[in-house]
Amino acid sequence: MLTEPQRERINVVLVSPRNPLNIGAVARAMANFGFTRMRVVNPYEPHWREARSAVGAPELLKGAQETASLAEAIRDCSLVLGTGTLTHRKAEQPVVPLDKLAPLVTESLGRGERIALVFGSEKHGLTREDLSYCHVLVEIPTDAQQPSMNLGQAAAVCLYDLATRSGPSITGSGIAEDRLDPASKTANASKPSPTSDNLDILSSLIEEVMVAAKYSPHTMQGANRHDLRLILRRMNLNAADSRRALGLFRRILRRLRIPQS
Known part of the structure; x- marks a missing residue:
């Protein structure tokens, strides 16, 4: 399990969310797994902090940061994880299945870095422009007949995986090694990454x-x-x-x- 200081370095970023109820559902999922850092980019509704669906997490919503752009929301993060499926897009960055994400997150946390987990709007998900700010695309496995997920559900699935599969006990090979060539991996393993x-x-x-x-x-x-x-x-x-x-x-x-x- 991630420690509290590790969870504090993981930011959940919502890009142009349309429905305050979905924002509240994300806040509730964050509270379920001990995450507290939410950043909301250009929300559609001005009164999103009043979402009644944020059961057990009203203070989290009140403390969330609102920014005008994704670049501003992730400016202090050294690992930016975009989320989505490959059903309607061709990824331009490495694709990481959700169940293979833990080593990459663990490695970044080990260097003391901040991480952003980014979700797109309910209407179209993350755009190609949004994804250009992401180091990897985290693929959430879904059935081909219904590839898209509700925003709150997608956040809950990802946060559960991060909370329970990442941390100091994660060892062995995985996407952290796959993401880098061997020489680069050796050189950069313990060195902090740029924000x-x-x-x-x-x-x-x-x-x-x-x-x-x-x-x-x-x-x-x-x-x-x-x-x-x-x-x-x-x-x-x-x-x-x-x-x-x-x-x-x-x-x-x-x-x-x-x-x-």
């Missing part, structure tokens, strides 16, 4: 370099930005390497901006 905000800063700087170098037309900048977010998260940089990369691209940008005689 999502750190990666976004690096991504923005690389984009500036690309613009200064006239890498691609203006119409491609949105696609480049999306691809950069994905690439940096798939690279599994440690925090020190992300700082080195930041310094490298700053020097390149300065040189590009020096007027040519």
Whole structure:
């Protein structure tokens, strides 16, 4: 079982939820398994904190953070877990079955990192843009005849798995090893990972370099930005390497901006 300090480092993030009753159901599931950190991104209803379905968790709802964007909600997290099924999407990041998630979470908690478990709206789940901020897509196994789950139920299933299968007792091979190549795994196993905000800063700087170098037309900048977010998260940089990369691209940008005689 996860300890209380470990559960405090796991944030449940709801992106554009539409129904306050579903938000309350998620809060109740969080309380059932000892999680307290909720972040709500751009909720559809302004009075979502008053959901009567949050039985046993009204204080959790009152203390939840509301943000205008997913980037803001996950800025301090070093492992961002998107959730969903593969029924109507082609994943652009590693896919982790829910029952194989524990080693990856345990490894991240062992480095003292914050984790975000992200759920999309009831209408369409996480968008392609949302998922570009995620290190992995956690696949919740469901029957092909009814692949989508109620938001509260999906949260309960995931939180039960995290609470009971992650922690110091989890050992052996698993997705934590599969996510990295052997050399990268050895180098990064005990080193802290950059936060999502750190990666976004690096991504923005690389984009500036690309613009200064006239890498691609203006119409491609949105696609480049999306691809950069994905690439940096798939690279599994440690925090020190992300700082080195930041310094490298700053020097390149300065040189590009020096007027040519």
